[in-house]
Amino acid sequence: MATEEKVADHLLTDLHVKYIQSLDHRKEDLEYWLTEHLRVSGLYWGLTALDLMHHRDALPRQEVIDYVVSLQREDGGFGGHLHHDSHLLYTLSSIQILITLDAINAIDIDKVITYIANRQNTDGSFTGDVWGEVDSRFSFVAVAALSLLKRLDAIDIPKAVEWILQCKNYDGGFGNRPGSESHAGQAYCCLGFLAIVDGLHYVDTDLMAWWLCERQLKNGGLNGRPEKLEDVCYSWWVLSSLSILGRVSWIDKEKLISFILSAQDPDLGGIADRPGDMVDVFHTVFGVAGLSLLGYEGLKRVDPVYCMSAEVIERIGLEPKYSL
Ligand SMILES: CN(C(=O)[C@H](Cc1cnc[nH]1)NC(=O)OCc1ccccc1)[C@@H](Cc1ccccc1)C(=O)N[C@@H](Cc1c[nH]c2ccccc12)C(=O)NO
Numbered sequence: 001m002a003t004e005e006k007v008a009d010h011l012l013t014d015l016h017v018k019y020i021q022s023l024d025h026r027k028e029d030l031e032y033w034l035t036e037h038l039r040v041s042g043l044y045w046g047l048t049a050l051d052l053m054h055h056r057d058a059l060p061r062q063e064v065i066d067y068v069v070s071l072q073r074e075d076g077g078f079g080g081h082l083h084h085d086s087h088l089l090y091t092l093s094s095i096q097i098l099i100t101l102d103a104i105n106a107i108d109i110d111k112v113i114t115y116i117a118n119r120q121n122t123d124g125s126f127t128g129d130v131w132g133e134v135d136s137r138f139s140f141v142a143v144a145a146l147s148l149l150k151r152l153d154a155i156d157i158p159k160a161v162e163w164i165l166q167c168k169n170y171d172g173g174f175g176n177r178p179g180s181e182s183h184a185g186q187a188y189c190c191l192g193f194l195a196i197v198d199g200l201h202y203v204d205t206d207l208m209a210w211w212l213c214e215r216q217l218k219n220g221g222l223n224g225r226p227e228k229l230e231d232v233c234y235s236w237w238v239l240s241s242l243s244i245l246g247r248v249s250w251i252d253k254e255k256l257i258s259f260i261l262s263a264q265d266p267d268l269g270g271i272a273d274r275p276g277d278m279v280d281v282f283h284t285v286f287g288v289a290g291l292s293l294l295g296y297e298g299l300k301r302v303d304p305v306y307c308m309s310a311e312v313i314e315r316i317g318l319e320p321k322y323s324l
């Protein structure tokens with residue numbers, strides 16, 4: 001007989017805490033090794049989810065700090081795991097972890113500023129690493145990292161803005177390079193970038209909010225592009241964008257909350273991209289962060305630009321940008 005799909009009507013916080021704590025001991029799982037290259041991002045996702053659920057102390061603080069410090073390389077950047085080459089993505093994840101744990105002074109800050117500044121091209125765009133891939137994601141990662149370190153003076157902001165605006169499309173969305181198709185992930189990066197550099201006046205708010213709220217499907221979930229399937233992580237990419245624009249009211253909050261809760265694993269904890277799929281720490285943090293943006297009770301408020309708790313953002317003196 002069909003197994004009765006147990007669906008939770010609330011956030012299974014204690015199960016998610018246990019799931020995240022179990023992640024570093026899964027060395028027999030193939031997935032543990034396949035994701036080695038983004039290990040430090042996984043650590044940032046796990047720690048942020050715990051922080052939003054009021055369980056930041058569920059991971060051993062000093063061990064986490066020592067691990068992240070060990071990732072800083074000669075060029076000042078951070079790799080995704082020990083002995084991996086530096087990349088802007090993992091440099092941001094490392095900075096986010098250390099600031100969440102209030103331990104940023106454990107690294108060489110001047111060298112990391114130099115690494116990030118060296119990523120900017122003369123046309124204002126940014127490369128992810130020395131191999132030269134250009135993407136609007138990296139413009140966001142660069143200004144997010146530098147603003148967390150209070151060093152936006154290290155790059156050419158007007159040139160960076162000029163390049164990002166070339167990624168804006170006629171449908172109100174943004175692509176990863178000038179002329180690329182609109183994608184909700186890029187919307188989040190370009191809006192986050194503009195919010196950090198006080199450039200939101202360049203955006204057609206209602207046109208962009210319309211493109212974003214069109215991502216909600218009948219089942220309450222959000223997708224990343226027209227005709228795509230709903231996916232929990234878009235509860236973050238789309239919703240954080242709407243929150244930055246002050247248009248969260250344009251989507252059906254209750255239906256989205258139910259969709260996110262239905263993607264939880266009621267036995268082992270964790271959240272998947274949609275009901276019935278395998279959970280992972282990536283969808284767990286973006287599901288919890290999405291619920292926080294929706295005002296779900298029992299969670300810390302998340303900052304929609306940095307995807308870190310508003311409490312941490314306020315502690316370092318950056319004003320939180322969330323608006324329900
Ligand atoms: C490399 N990743 C992706 O490509 C995911 C895959 C995916 C998950 N669900 C549907 N697809 N896609 C993804 O993150 O897309 C969102 C996105 C795309 C472009 C820019 C920003 C965000 C995921 C990892 C992953 C792989 C496979 C399955 C689940 C998670 C990933 O690491 N995403 C990155 C996305 C990203 C890249 N640069 C960024 C800059 C700012 C914010 C996010 C990112 C991230 O969130 N970093 O913190």
Ligand SMILES: [Zn+2]
Pocket residue numbers: 231232233234273283
């Ligand atoms: Zn996803």
